[in-house]
Amino acid sequence: MPEVDAIAWEWASRGSYESGSWLKLKNFMPRTIRAIPEQAELARNWLTTVQPEHPWWTAIWQSLRHRSPSDENLIRHGQRWLATVPLDHRHWITLWLSLWNNNSNDTGLIKSGQERLAGDPPEHESSPNMLGQQPHNNPRDPQLFSSGISWLVNSDQTNKSWPNAWRCLWTEEPGHPELARLGSQWIDKISMLQGSWALVWQALLAANPQDENLNSYGPRYLQEMPIANVSWPHAFALFWRTTPGNPQLEDLCVLWLKHAVDHPHWIAAFDPVWQTGRHRELLVALAQRRLQQQPEGKDVDRLNEILAEEMGASAA
Known part of the structure; x- marks a missing residue:
């Protein structure tokens, strides 16, 4: 009933935020906004009547945006909200990103994003998410880029967001000298x-x-990684592609193959070393052992093919 819905929204604007009933209403109404047009209209009116600091404001706004992503009135509501609430509001970045994803050329958003990055404490873990939102088909904003580098310089490198922020900036300008210096420091320390x-x-x-x-x-990386780590052969393949034929890598891989015969991705490390033509006697023995322990699986055909070729070559 429309009258009851209107009363519910009125109560939501005034009720105690800690009330159990209020919380149930909070979880219910965003779903009805997406499904019932009348609820969406009530929600729009509600956004303009409550204070921007209302803890439900951004959830309702996001639900309306999900329903009508190009609605100019909603965009203006969001922009006013960003300009009204403090920059350190816990939902500020979420709403900023929602607007930015639809209009990355908005000078007002660029300016507010710069202000947020400049004023954020270095230990903050959310602001780096802003750095990766510049679409790659648009020229990067130099001030936002500069703010990102400043964040990296001033942040604790153990911050779990640090490498994500670094990679966002590196994607924009691979080889940037200061980013290269910071990245090298990070891999040395972490x-x-x-x-x-x-x-x-x-x-x-x-x-x-x-x-x-x-x-x-x-x-060094492979020596530190536990033998049973599911990613060991993939890490080896990555390093091998970068430095093919590296004797240290090859020796480490042969040692790993001996001790990890039951590893699910064993073949991913076996194949590159087999292609070198070295360690053939040992590798044949390991392949046979692998087949005995794992008679089924995606690498069985490949190992049988290798052994058949080797036997044929030996017979010839």
Whole structure:
């Protein structure tokens, strides 16, 4: 009933935020906004009657945006909200990103984004998400880029958002000297087993493939990684593509193949080493052992093919 719905919205604007009934209403109304046109109209009116700091404001606005992403009135409501609430509001970045994704050339959004990045404490973990939102078919904004580098310089490098922010900026300008310096510092300081370590290392090496220090990380990385780690053979393949034929990598891989015969991705490490033509006797024995322990699986055909070719070559 429209009258009851209107009363519910009126109560939502005045009720205690801690009330159990209010919280139930909060969880229910965003769903009805998407499904019932009349609820959407009530929600629009509600946005203009409550204070911007109302803890439900952004949730209702997002629900309306989901229903009508190009609605100019909603965009204006969002812009006014950004200009009204403090920059450190916990939902500020979420709403800013929602507007930015639809209009990355908006000078007002660029300015407010710069202000947010400049004023954010370095330990804040959300602001770096703003750095990756510049569409790659548009020229990057130099001030936003500069603010991003300042954030990297002033932030604790153990901040879990640091590598994501670095990669966003590196994508915009691969090889940037200051980013290269900061990235090199980061991979020196952070554990190689940190989730993004290999991605930062790979990006740096792609820009400077002859760097001896960067190339030295491959064997050290594999030595630190537990043998049972599901990503070990994929990490080896990554380093092998970068420095094919590296004898240290090859020796580490042969050792790993001996101790990880039951690893689900064993073939991913076996194949590159087999292609070198070295360690044939040992690798044949390991392939046979693998087939005995794992008679079924996606690598069985490949191993049988290898063994058949080897037997044929030996017979000839």
